[in-house]
Amino acid sequence: MGDRPPLPLQTYRRLVIKVGSAVISGPGGRQQQLAIASQVAALRGEGREVVLVSSGAMATGLGKLGFKERPKTMPAKQAIAAVGQPTLMYWWEQAFGWYDLKVAQILLTAEDLAHRHRYLNARQTLETLLEWGIVPIINENDTVMVDEIKFGDNDQLSALIATLVGADLLILLSDIEALYEADPRTHPEARPIHYVERVDAGVLRMAGDDPNSVGTGGMKSKLLAAQKAQAAGIPTLLLPGTRPQSIAEALRGEPVGTLFAGARRRYSGKKLWLYQLPKPQGEVVVDAGAARALRQGGASLLPAGILEVRGQFGVGEAVRCLDEKGHLIGVGLVNYSADELKRIQRRQTRDIEAILGYKNTDEAIHRDYFALVSELEAR
Structure with missing residues (x-):
């Protein structure tokens, strides 16, 4: 953490920009x-592509109905x-219409990406x-969401969208201007941090969990989104959304907001999708030997190493693999359904056909x- 090093921000062609409710x-x-x-129009004029992730449906609805707080x-x-x-999208359509840009609405749930x-x-x-x-404008489909199919908030959704479209940069526009050494609301002397090399457990501890009054995500949520993007090799800029030219200033390398570096991409293709999967369909608990083989040996998971099967899932669906202490090992696609795995768990491969037919x-x-998740990332 410290001063922002020179990065080729001006060369990034495809951007995902998340706009917070506040x-x-x-x-x-x-x-x-x-x-x-x-x-966005200026970015398009420079030859860049932009995907917008917009919060605000709930806040707009509250205003239209005259409600003072969320139910x-x-x-x-x-x-x-x-x-x-509808009103939120109408306003976006009008705003972009001033610059002769057309927009499209896309509403997603976590299940859509699972x-x-x-x-x-x-x-x-x-x-x-x-x-x-x-310009695609994406929001979580709040009208049908339930806990089982919810992303968490649009910070998390924006990180997944950045991975989905292979973005060069994720930008989070927020009422939070930057990552600070401490919460500036209670520590006015706290200084902003303009560059973070890696979002690790120490960085996550710097964030509070309190969201703002109209949104659902606080600083912790934004750090988690930056961590997801970082794992996919995508840098993230946290910028003050009400500052008129904050994006242009940041892309010129000026010290506005916080830049989270993009790490070397660990996965691509199907493994990257597994790594960032929002809602796996179930869980399998494995013994110590299988956990060690998965973490250290890059091995496949055999039925003999499975101690417990949780949830209902079919062949080809994604499940979380946990060790005996409940720590996440990784996410993988199963070759057998939950019912089948329950019948063959802790059994040798030579017995599978006799048991299942x-x-x-x-x-x-x-x-x-199978996409491995380190113990640090699992916390």
Whole structure:
């Protein structure tokens, strides 16, 4: 952490920009949307492609209905988001219309990205829109979300979208101007940190968990999003969303906001999708020998090493692999359903056919379809 080193920010061609609720809510919200559209138009004029991830459906719905605070029940939250989403998109369409840019709305749930075919379909749709010169505007589908299919917040969604489209840079526009040494609300003397080499446990401890009054994500959420992007080799810029030219200033290398470096990409293709999968379908608990083989030997998971099977899932679905202490080892695609694995767990591969009456393969999860997560990342 420290001074920002020279990076080729000006050469980054494909950007994902996430706009927080606090940036575009309130009396000046529409002017902020216009200012952001202006910055996106300038980026497009430089030959860059932009995908926008926009929060604000809930805040917009609250304003339209005259509610002072969020309701507590899920149906009421979903109803308010349903009221706010059309207006939010109308305002974005108007803002971008000033710069002769067309927009498209895409609403997603975690379940959409948890299924490989739907993940690829979403990517193809986004690629087509970018090819046509249209600005995709993505939001979580709040009107149908439940805990089982929820990303968490749009910070996390933006990191997944950055990976999905192969972005060169993720930008988080927020009312939080930068990462500080301490919470500036309670420590006015705290200084901003303009560069973070790696988002590790020490950096995560610097963040508070409190979200703002209209959004769901605080600094911790933004650090987790930067960590996800970092694992995919994508740097992240946290910038003040209400500063008119913050994106241009940051891309020129000026010390605005915080830049989180992109690490060397560990995975690509299907393994990268597995690594960042928002909602695996179930879990398998493995013994110490299998955990060691997966972590250190790059081995496949055999039924003999499985101690417990949790949840319901079918062949080819993604599951989390845990050790006996509950620590996450990684995520993989299973060759057998949950019911089948329960019948063959702790059994030798030679016994599979006798137990099931058939054998798909020796491996419960093949190493080519398993993405390892380090213990640091699992915390």
